Amino acid sequence: MSDIRVPFLDLKRQDEELRQELLRAFDAFLASGRRILGSQVRSLEEEFASFCGLRHGVGVASGTDALTLTLKALGVGEGDEVVTTALSAPPTAVAVALAGARPVFADIDPVTMNIDPASVQERITPRTRFLLPVHLYGLPADMPALLDIATAHGLQVVEDCAQAHGSSIGERRAGAWGKAGCYSFYPTKNLGAYGDGGMVVTDDPSLAERLRSLREYGKSDRDNLGCIGLNSRLDELQAALLRLKLPRLEEWNGRRKRLAQRYLESLEDLPLRLPAAKEGWEHCFHLFVIRCRERDALRAHLAGKGIETLVHYPVPLHLQKPFQRMQPPPQPCPAAEEAASQVLSLPLYPHLTEREQDAVIEAVRDFYRHR
DSSP: OSOOOOOOOOOOHHHHHHHHHHHHHHHHHHHHHOBBHHHHHHHHHHHHHTTTOOOOOEEEOOOOHHHHHHHHHTTTTTTTEEEEESOTTTHHHHOOOOOOOOOEEBOOHHHHHHHHHHHHHHHTTTTEEEEEEEEGGOOOOOOHHHHHHHHHTTTTEEHHHHHHTTEEETTTEEEEESEEEEEETTTTTSOSSOOOOOOESOOOHHHHHHHHHHTTTBBBSSSSSSSSOOOOOOHHHHHHHHHHHHGGHHHHHHHHHHHHHHHHHHHHHSSSSSOOTTEEHHHEOOOEEEEOOOOOOHHHHHHHHTTTOOOOOOOOOGGSSHHSSSSSSOOHHHHHHHTTEEEEEEEOOOOOOOHHHHHHHHHHHHHHHTH
């Protein structure tokens, strides 16, 4: 057993860095008397939209709601199809179903593990209305190619940016390519709240207005409904605490990138597939995901050394039971299935120490010394 235990993620370290500021923000929240949709939410919406290079932000209760409400606001309906990736967290596809549409799963590029534009092209039918790419693990999907496909077929593009806070292609942030970008502020994200939360960013003022109605039951004013929506509001307290973190996001992402580079340099000679680098693509390294044919054995070896790892994601979306019951069932996605059997997420977050990372690197190298 190693003399150092390495957690996959320890959020308490970030809290300690910010403790006094968090307490002051909480005191100000108590003094304000406002709990829902007040000045803190409005300010965060403006600041985070500006961070993404866009004009409008709409705070909602979760990243899942951000996707669901955006699809609803853009008019998705029964019988419509939304092409998305087979390799993502379940909420990507759940949101499509909740919005009343059918998710259609495209395979992945085996190098980037993002949605493969060639597979997207093959999955388009007369019922396809939307493309829903995911910027998986923090690496942007191939948005230029996907926008070309969308334009050729008259489709709208909504981006799942739940893992892409700060990612970009060139100077253009994740979320600024399609009609809207949908972010999660789940506590483990690069910009994480102290509970659930999410936001939609867009340059379309009419879409932002519809989303503000849909997040509050569908209200047209205080006492009247214009449509049927949800109760999906971002709390004032969460917004106040997120506003404290947002100015530090670039610094924290920089720490992630430096740690990622240490992994890349230290593991490059091993029989692993490491995260892909693309020139001009800015990876925010929400996760550091390697691929290993002996994934389960490596994971057990690391656990024996006191190192915690996770798998993102062991079951591709097209093989999840609710989607297998669709008629017709989803088409095979062999590249996603192979990746799901091999992916392993190593510890990487801004407050991981180099000593801890060295222990991870040494344990991985030790596994291969004995193969």
